[in-house]
Amino acid sequence: MKFILVAAMLLCTSASWAQAGASAPSSRHTESVEDRIKTLHAELKITPAEEEKWSKVADAMRSNAQTVDALIEKRHEDAMKETAVENLRSWSDIAQAHADGSKALLTAFDALYTDMPDAQKKIADDAFRPAESHAK
Known part of the structure; x- marks a missing residue:
């Protein structure tokens, strides 16, 4: 459970990446990010005094997901007509957007x-430790 929450924050769109060649992102992914935000909010026991700062964390998660999803959707739409260089560029663009989003999330x-x-x-x-460390 905790590993999933960490993955949600740091890799809001990693599941979509793996499927980018098979299907375009959907609104279900947006709902999934919202579910992760709610779950993490509860697990971290965010207080009313922390809500303003928490909202920046949630906004960073949403923004990262929206940005990367848009790039994945474009990649999906262009997949059959891309050159090898364009294909690699689209993956690079997705990776860069993910890195930028991760930095924004870290700051928040x-x-x-x-x-x-x-x-x-x-x-x-504890929530951010890898699942393997919980078993030790």
Whole structure:
């Protein structure tokens, strides 16, 4: 569960990437991001005082998903007519958008995390640890 939440924040669109050649992104992905935002909000126990900073985190997640989804959709539409170079460029554009989105998310989350009390930081730390570390 925690691994899924981490993946949601850092790779909001990774599932779509793998399917980019098979199908275009849909509104279901947007709903999925919204579900992840709600789940992470609850797990991190965001307080009313943290809502303003949390909204920036959620906005970064949404923006990343929308940007990457649009690029994936364009890639899907152009797939049969792209040259090899255009194909690689489209993957590069998606990767760059993901990297830019991850940086924006980091900035937003860092501001939230900095102001969290230690107990809440521990919850966040646990949520962001890889699933493998939970079994040890």
